[in-house]
Each structure stands twice: as structure tokens, then as C-alpha cells.
Amino acid sequence: MTIPKETLWELEPHTKAKHEILGRYLAAWFPILSTYNKRIVYIDGFSGPGRYKKGEKGSPLIALDVAVSHLKPIGGEVVFWFIEENEDRIKHLRQELASRTVPSHFKIISDSGKFHEKFGEVLKSIDTGKNTLAPTFAFIDPFGFSGIPFSLIERLMKYERCEAFITFMADAMNRFLEHPEDKLVQHIVDAFGTNEAVLIAKGSGDRVAKLRELYQSRLQQAAKYVRYFEMHDRLNHPQYYLFFATNHELGHLKMKEAMWKVDPDGDFRFSDATNPNQLVLFETNTTSMLIEQLRKEFCGKGQITGFAVRTFVEDKTAFLKKHMTAALKQEEDAAKVLVDPLKTDGKKRRVNSYPDEAKLTWV
Ligand SMILES: C[S@@+](CC[C@H](N)C(=O)[O-])C[C@H]1O[C@@H](n2cnc3c(N)ncnc32)[C@H](O)[C@@H]1O
Numbered sequence: 001m002t003i004p005k006e007t008l009w010e011l012e013p014h015t016k017a018k019h020e021i022l023g024r025y026l027a028a029w030f031p032i033l034s035t036y037n038k039r040i041v042y043i044d045g046f047s048g049p050g051r052y053k054k055g056e057k058g059s060p061l062i063a064l065d066v067a068v069s070h071l072k073p074i075g076g077e078v079v080f081w082f083i084e085e086n087e088d089r090i091k092h093l094r095q096e097l098a099s100r101t102v103p104s105h106f107k108i109i110s111d112s113g114k115f116h117e118k119f120g121e122v123l124k125s126i127d128t129g130k131n132t133l134a135p136t137f138a139f140i141d142p143f144g145f146s147g148i149p150f151s152l153i154e155r156l157m158k159y160e161r162c163e164a165f166i167t168f169m170a171d172a173m174n175r176f177l178e179h180p181e182d183k184l185v186q187h188i189v190d191a192f193g194t195n196e197a198v199l200i201a202k203g204s205g206d207r208v209a210k211l212r213e214l215y216q217s218r219l220q221q222a223a224k225y226v227r228y229f230e231m232h233d234r235l236n237h238p239q240y241y242l243f244f245a246t247n248h249e250l251g252h253l254k255m256k257e258a259m260w261k262v263d264p265d266g267d268f269r270f271s272d273a274t275n276p277n278q279l280v281l282f283e284t285n286t287t288s289m290l291i292e293q294l295r296k297e298f299c300g301k302g303q304i305t306g307f308a309v310r311t312f313v314e315d316k317t318a319f320l321k322k323h324m325t326a327a328l329k330q331e332e333d334a335a336k337v338l339v340d341p342l343k344t345d346g347k348k349r350r351v352n353s354y355p356d357e358a359k360l361t362w363v
Contacts, residue, residue, distance in 0.1 A: 003143045003144065004143075007049055007086075007088040007089055007092055008049055008051055008052060008053045008092065009052065009053055010052065010053050010054070011052035011053070011054065011056045014231040014232070014239050014240075015052075016056075017231065017262060018141075018167070018231065018242060019057075019059060019062050020262045021229075021242070021255075021258050021259060021262055022059060022062060022063070022139065022165065023062045023063075023066050024257075024258035024261050024262065025165070025254060025255050025258040026042070026062075026063055026066045026067070026137070027066050027070065028254040028257070028258065029137055029163075029251070029254065030042075030066065030067050030070060030074050030078065031070060031072045031074055032250065032254070033135045033161065034074045034075050034076045034078060035075070037076060037134060037135050037161075038076045038077060038134075039076055039077040039078075039079065039134040040076065040077075040078055040079070040134055040135045040136070040137075041078075041079045041081060041133075041134050041135070041136040041137070042063050042067075042078065042079070042080050042081070042136075042137050042139075043081045043083070043119065043136060043137070043138040043139065044059050044060050044063065044080070044081070044082045044083070044139045044141070045083050045115035045118075045119060045138060045139065045140045045141070046083070046084070046115055046139075046140065046141045046142045046143075046147075047059065047060045047082035047083060047084045047089075047090075047093060047110075048060070048084060048089055048093070048141075049084070049086075049088070049089040049090075049092035049093050049096075050092060050093040050096040050097070051092065051096060058093075059139060059141065060080070060082050060093060060096075060097070061096060061100075063080060063139075064080060064097075064100065064102065064106075064108075067080075067106065068100075068102055068103070068106075075105070076105065077105050077106075077107060078105065078106050078107070079107045079108075079109065079134070080106065080107070080108045080109065081109045081111070082097075082108070082109065082110045082111065083111045083113060083114070083115045083118050083119070084110075084111075084112065085112070085113060085114050085115075085147075087112060090110060090111075090112045093110055094110050097110060114147055115140070115142075115147055115148070116147045116148065116149050116152055119138075119152055119156075120152060123152065123155050123156070126159075127155075133156075133159040133162065135160070135161035135162060136156065136159070136161075136162045136163070137162075137163050137164075137165065138153075138156055138162070138163070138164045138165070139165050140153070140164060140165065140166040140167065141166075141167045142167060142169070143169075144169055144172050144187075145169050145172055145173050145176075145187055145188055145191050146184075146187035146191075147187070148166070148190075148191050149190040149191065149193065150190065150191055150192055150193030150194075150218055151190075151193055153166070153219070153222065153245070154193065154221075154222045157222040157223045157245060157247065158222075160247070161247070161248060161251075162247075163244070163245065163246040163247075163248075163251055164223075164243075164244070164245045164246075165242065165243070165244050166242070166243045166244075166245075167240055167241075167242060168212070168215055168228070168240060168241040168242070168243050169240050170208045170211045170212045170215070170240065170241055171208055171238070171239075171240065173188050173191070173197070173211050174207045174208050174211060176188060177197070177198065177200065177201040177207065178201050185198060191215075192214060192215060192218055193218060194214075194218070196214055197211060197214060200214065208238075212228070212241055215241075215243065216228060216243070219243060219245045222245065223245035223246060223247055224246070224247045224248075224249075225244075225245070225246050225247070225248070225249065225251070225252035225315065226243065226244070226245050227243070227244045227252065227255060227256070227318070228241050228242060228243045228244070229241065229242045229244075229259065249314070249315060252314075252315070253314055253320070256314075256318060256319075256320055257320060259318070260320060286319070286323065287323065287326050287327050287330055290313070290317065290319050290323050290324070290326075290327040291327045291330060291331060293317055294309065294312075294313075294327060294328075294331070294362075295336075295362060297312055298312075298360075298362045299362040300362070301362070302361065303340070303359050303360065303361045304359075304360055304361070305344060305356065305357065305358065305359060305360070306354045306355050306356045306357060306358035306359075306360065307356035307357070309324060309328070309354065309360065310324060310354075310356060324354065325352075325353075325354055328354045328360070329352055329354075331362075332352075335363070336362060336363060337360050337361065337362055337363070338360070338361045338363060339354070339358060339359070339360050340358070340359035340360075340361075342359070343355065343357035343358055343359065344357040344358075344359060345357050
């Protein structure tokens with residue numbers, strides 16, 4: 001991918017997909033969090049100019065519009081913090097923002113500067129007890145790999161109900177891994193928070209996959225739930241990865257729901273790649289894939305509960321409860337799963353239902 005130099009640039013199909021995921025997730029995130037918190041924060045750390053060349057909305061306007069036009073009014077204060085280092089782009093964004101009317105409880109901050117410096121200052125003041133961090137969703141969407149130090153993400157994830165959605169350019173990192181300029185390589189080391197990344201260059205095998213795996217394992221040390229998605233171009237070449245990190249199961253679930261709702265229009269492909277041995281493309285019949293995972297997890301384990309199956313599906317796979325029901329029905333019809341007529345509470349189980357209290361055995 002070439003890095004655009006102009007203030008506004010063409011919207012690529014995979015960016016459109018990324019925006020759809022972002023918008024769908026925020027449509028769930030804003031109302032859920034604002035119900036329980038007086039203040040929530042949306043950070044767009046690499047905000048861009050707010051528009052693309054043909055007038056399409058950029059991420060700042062997408063987030064704002066989701067919050068403004070949500071059917072369920074969003075209560076409490078919502079802070080939108082946009083950071084952009086390019087002067088022309090932030091100027092453009094400010095013009096866009098000035099032409100919008102937003103509710104008085106929405107606070108918009110547009111900062112000119114570098115994400116890691118601006119956000120680093122805020123975290124510093126919070127760490128010293130001068131401020132607290134409200135539940136925050138940070139969208140970290142750089143063109144490349146500089147200015148996204150892992151230490152910042154790690155610190156963000158220490159706060160309750162904070163989440164990060166990160167564009168991760170493994171391919172670009174791979175190309176620069178052995179660059180003679182130390183400064184460039186240092187950006188990669190910072191992004192991982194370890195020089196293990198640089199050591200990958202010295203080994204053999206698929207370096208992009210290794211970089212991605214390392215990033216996944218680093219995030220997993222900082223957050224309870226980590227998912228990542230592979231974005232492909234129309235020729236099915238991987239372009240970049242989108243990582244999502246959260247400590248909350250509901251956030252994890254809502255992100256997966258957002259993924260399943262995005263409608264592939266033929267120009268892009270994306271798949272959940274969190275388990276590299278089981279890529280889940282969000283457009284194929286995936287019941288058989290889930291069945292495979294369920295068999296691997298539960299075959300030979302004796303009788304288990306519906307709860308065990310549901311939490312496995314929701315917390316450990318790319319799938320949702322509806323996929324679980326379809327997979328279990330198929331397995332039961334094929335006599336691969338036996339379901340006890342009575343549930344753990346002693347009550348009768350309804351046909352074709354797999355509640356938490358169901359008792360199941362894979363044969
Ligand atoms: C991929 S674009 C962002 C697109 C935007 N998030 C969207 O989806 O519409 C990356 C933007 O980050 C800006 N940028 C580059 N380095 C930055 C840094 N260190 N801090 C903040 N912004 C930066 C670039 O000028 C560019 O506008």
C-alpha cells in the first residue's frame with residue numbers, strides 16, 4: 001500500500017470494510033457504556049481529515065454520526081478526541097466538525113500532533129493521580145508502524161473498560177525489519193515493546209505470520225480478550241490486520257457481532273485469524289468449521305454442559321451463539337452429540353434448544 005501524500009485520498013475497499021466494522025461496533029459500544037458511566041471517551045489517535053476524496057466519511061465523522069443518530073439517546077458525556085499530526089488534514093477535519101451540530105453533552109477535541117505524545121501526556125497525568133481515565137475506546141489507525149508504542153496500549157488496557165482497535169501493518173514491518181536506519185527499526189521495537197520482533201528477521205519461516213503472532217501474544221499479556229482480523233484486497237492478498245483488545249466479554253461479543261454483520265461486497269475479504277489454524281472467512285458456510293472446533297475441544301470429555309459450550313464459543317472462537325445452536329443441531333441430528341432429555345436443573349429440555357443447563361456428550 002502506498003502512503004497518500006495529499007490531504008484527502010481515495011477510499012479503498014478494505015478501508016470501507018474497516019469503517020463498517022468500526023461503525024457497527026460503536027453503535028453497540030456507545031449506548032452500553034454510556035448507560036453505566038457518566039463519561040465515556042472515543043479516541044481516534046490517527047484521525048485523518050474526516051473525509052475521503054469522493055466525499056465519503058472518515059472515521060471521525062463515522063463515530064460522531066453513530067453517536068448522534070443512535071435510536072437510543074446516548075446519555076452522559078461523550079468525549080471525542082481526535083489527534084492528527086498533518087496540519088492540512090487536521091484543518092480539514094476541523095472544518096468538517098465546525099459544520100456539524102452535536103448535542104451539548106458531546107465534547108469534541110481536535111488536537112494537532114502525534115498520538116503517542118498527546119495520549120502519553122494524558123496517561124502521565126492520570127498515573128500521577130491528577131485525573132482518571134473514563135471508559136475509553138481507542139482507535140489506532142496509522143498508515144505504517146511508527147508512533148504506536150506498545151507501552152501506551154499496555155497502560156491503556158490497565159484501566160477498567162478500556163479497549164483498543166488497532167491497524168497493524170505486519171507486512172510493512174517485515175519490509176523494514178532489517179533497515180539500516182536504526183530509528184526506523186526502533187519504531188518496530190517500540191510497537192512490540194520488545195526487540196523479539198527484530199530477532200524474527202534472523203530466523204527462517206513466514207516472518208509476517210511470526211510478527212502477527214508476536215503482536216497477538218503481546219496483546220494477550222495486556223488484555224483478556226484479543227481478536228484479530230485479516231483484511232485482504234480483491235485478489236485475496238492480505239493487506240493488514242485489525243487487532244481488537246478488551247478486558248470485557250461483552251465488548252468481545254459485540255465486536256464479533258459487528259464482524260458477522262459486515263456485508264462483503266466482493267471488493268474486499270476479511271477473516272477472523274485469531275486462531276491461525278482456523279481462518280474464519282465471514283462469508284462462507286462456517287457451521288462445519290465450528291463443529292470441527294467443538295469436536296476438538298469436547299470429544300472424549302464425557303458429559304458437559306451447554307454453559308461450557310457457550311462460553312467456549314463466545315470467548316475462544318470467532319463464532320456467536322446462533323452459530324453454536326446451528327452446529328449443535330447438526331451434530332445432534334447426525335447422532336454425534338447426545339443430549340440428555342433432562343437439564344441440570346431437573347427440568348425437561350426443549351427439542352433443538354441448547355441452553356446453559358443442557359447436558360451434552362460428544363460420541
Ligand atoms: C490511515 S490514516 C487515518 C484514517 C482515518 N482513521 C480514517 O479511518 O478515516 C492515518 C492518519 O494518521 C496521520 N498520522 C501519521 N502519523 C501520526 C501520528 N504519529 N499521530 C497522529 N496522526 C498521525 C496521517 O497524517 C493520516 O492522516
